[in-house]
Amino acid sequence: MxxxxxxxxxxxxxxxxxxxxxxxxxxxxxxxxxxxxxxxxxxxxxxxxxxxxxxxxxxxxxxxxxxxxxxxxxxxxxxxxxLPRRNALSRGAAGVSRKEGGPAVEEQVMAANLDAVLIVCGLDGDFNLRRIERYQTLIYNCELKAVIVLTKADLQAKRDEMVKEVMDVAGGVDVHVVGMDDEAGVEEVRGHMRDGETVTMIGSSGAGKSTLINRLLGEELQVTGAVSDAVGKGKHTTTKRDLIMMPSGGMVIDNPGIREVAFWGDEGGVDATFPEIDEVAGMCKFGDCSHTHEPGCAVRAGVERGEIKEERLENYLKMRGEMSQLADRQEKGAGRSEKERSKGLSMRIKEMHKRKGGKRH
Missing domain, CATH: 2.40.50 (OB fold (Dihydrolipoamide Acetyltransferase, E2P))
Incomplete structure (x- = not known):
């Protein structure tokens, strides 16, 4: 070959x-x-x-x-x-100190050159609609395709009700349901891993990402097992990121569980996650409407009519606030970096003049 x-x-x-x-x-x-x-x-x-x-x-x-x-x-x-990346899934760097509770201003790239990102969420104690919305926003900020995979469906008596709740917030995103006795759901997920395509999985620790990978492979696998034959090591861990070849010819990048969903990238991801809010926001009486108390707010009117859920609006406003703070901090950070570069250049020029002056005497 x-x-x-x-x-x-x-x-x-x-x-x-x-x-x-x-x-x-x-x-x-x-x-x-x-x-x-x-x-x-x-x-x-x-x-x-x-x-x-x-x-x-x-x-x-x-x-x-x-x-x-x-x-x-x-x-x-x-x-x-x-090589220049075609795209990348990024978030605000975890563990970065944040003054006044604001967002981090450092980027952490989790995976690069992707065709889709699978949001993996268990239908157990891991289930959280607001977190799914945050994952969607993170993905859309990076201009990537989102897919939702609901795991542990066989453990949930209210499975159908919970799946409907996810469908209601998914905004047209593909939603797949996987249980231990459900091969159809696994096959649907395989459809996103065609020959030469790469996906990554994100979700909280214990959401079932590694188990899903084993199901997709059709065998139990220590996540680094494909590498261990070549390098003499290989032990499953949730702190590594590995690209794993699938039988279909596609690839999966396994990510550690995400404890913190800190945003990075363009704020357009918020609007993409909440299309029903974005659709009517332009109809507000005031162009800078905060959708909280202003008269003539089309968004609040939508909530009162039952067309927009209050909890969705609350999450929307929270994330818009975070993205606004992030933009401000990035702008200030860029200004400081430019100032530091200018200061460094000025000092180098002064040193150069001193050396030249010393040679003349």
């Missing part, structure tokens, strides 16, 4: 081929990141996987590879370059 065919099995397409040619990269040196570890990365070409490290400058330049990236690896097994 040719090098190009090996790459195509992993999702290589014209977009990446054009980028590689534009940047002068040799296709023989290009591989895909299939695993991220503290001490390095696992990369893949066809069925072959091996360990590599990343050049230090990539971290300094904020181009550190993530699962799903296409990268250039040199003869010393060092990643020297990351």
């Amino acid at each position: 040719s090098d190009i065919e090996l790459l195509k099995r992993l999702g290589w397409n014209k977009h990446f081929a054009d980028e590689a040619e534009r940047l002068g990269f040799d296709v023989d040196d290009i591989v895909r990141v299939s695993g991220v570890r503290r001490k390095g990365f696992v990369v893949r070409r066809g069925d072959e996987s091996w360990w590599v490290k990343a050049a230090g400058r990539l971290k300094r330049e904020r181009l550190y590879p993530v699962a799903g990236d296409w990268v250039v690896v040199n003869k010393k097994n060092v990643i020297t370059d990351v």
